[in-house]
Every structure is written in C-alpha cells, then in structure tokens.
Amino acid sequence: MLPVVAAAASLAVLAGVWLAVAWWTWRPLVRRRVVVQLDDGSSFDGVAMSRRGPLLVLDDVTVRVAGSSQRIDGRVVVERPRVVFVQVI
Secondary structure (H helix, E strand, O other), X not given: OHHHHHHHXXXXXXXXXXXXXXXXXXXXXXXXXXXXXXXXXXXXXXXXXXXXXXXXXEEEEEEEEOOXXXXXXXXXXXXXXXXEEEEEO
C-alpha cells in the first residue's frame, strides 16, 4: 500500500511541476505586444491577451501576408502548434 501512495504522490508532484513550468513559460507574453509568425508565412502583430490550452488569444491585431497588411477588428485566436516563433516587442 505504501509504494502505491508514494507513486501517486510523486506523480502529483511531477504534474504540478509540469503545469508550473508550462504556465511560467508563456507568462511573460501576457499583456505584451508581440509578433506571431505562423508556419504558412503569415504573421500577426498584436497584444497577447491569454493562452488557453493549445490556443493563443491576440487583441488589437494587424495581419501581415506577402507584403500587405490588414487591421483586424476583435480578437484573433491562433493555434499554438502552427506558431513558428513569437517575438516580444
């Protein structure tokens, strides 16, 4: 019984550490102006509002595609697996 409890406690600690690292990694981006480059070559210039699971929510966004730019009303939700890099401005 004791090894099962110890294994469960170790698993809980590891899960807590993983969640803390995942949260802390994206924390410096929240409420900062960023440029998000996607895998298809387009990019978004906006304010990172939040990270919700596999999604990154941007506000006050301008999309840049092939030399042109377009201002977008409202928020933009980007799938994080499609993000090549994020630059904090």
